[in-house]
Amino acid sequence: MPEPQIKICGLSTPETIDAAVAARATHIGLVHYEPSPRHVTLEQAAALRARVPVEVKVVLLLVDTQPQALVEAVQAVRPDVVQFHGREAPEWLSLVRQYSRGLALWKAIGVSDAGSLERAQRYRDVADMVLYDAPAKKLPGGQGLAFDWSLLGGFKHEMAWGLAGGLGPDNVADAIRLTGAPLVDASSGLESAPGVKDLAKIAAFCRAAQGA
């Protein structure tokens, strides 16, 4: 199996960006969502984005953003990918797609049962990837909660997908072996306190995923 892609999400300092790049993460996530402890302003996101080498992709996380705010965010940060992490409908992504050539679009899906995976396929023609995550509770993402990975067993994916939710250095290798995930994503499992990433945990997570 090829090495999985690795997204380290919710980075907010130059040091943590550098640690993720040094550990060979393939994607870096910047959360622009005020209620999150990982929220970065557009100004901060643009400065962090400028630090990321071209071979590492920058993913900007947005939640149920209005059209004008979306345009402003994309113009300010110039991400490679926008990850929609709210209740955005396929029709909304389809509209965004028409006006955003060259920008990849991901949709996060909260998985509560097998039906969640079936419903996710509605994004097949409008998103470049779906990211399966635990269902939203207090926050839409970054909750440190895993869903039942066995739901992915034998599922016929019609589109590119990734696995998120409660992953960390100690369980990511098992998660990859059990689900065959081509991309793994972690945030709160790599923190010493909410919103404070731990450099050693970033490195350990990447090593464990690369060795799975």
Ligand SMILES: O=C(O)c1ccccc1NCC(=O)[C@H](O)[C@H](O)COP(=O)(O)O
């Ligand atoms: O990380 C956040 O605070 C966040 C807030 C609002 C929407 C999305 C958010 N994160 C999205 C991610 O892609 C996380 O990496 C993903 O939900 C997994 O988080 P975790 O379970 O903490 O590893």
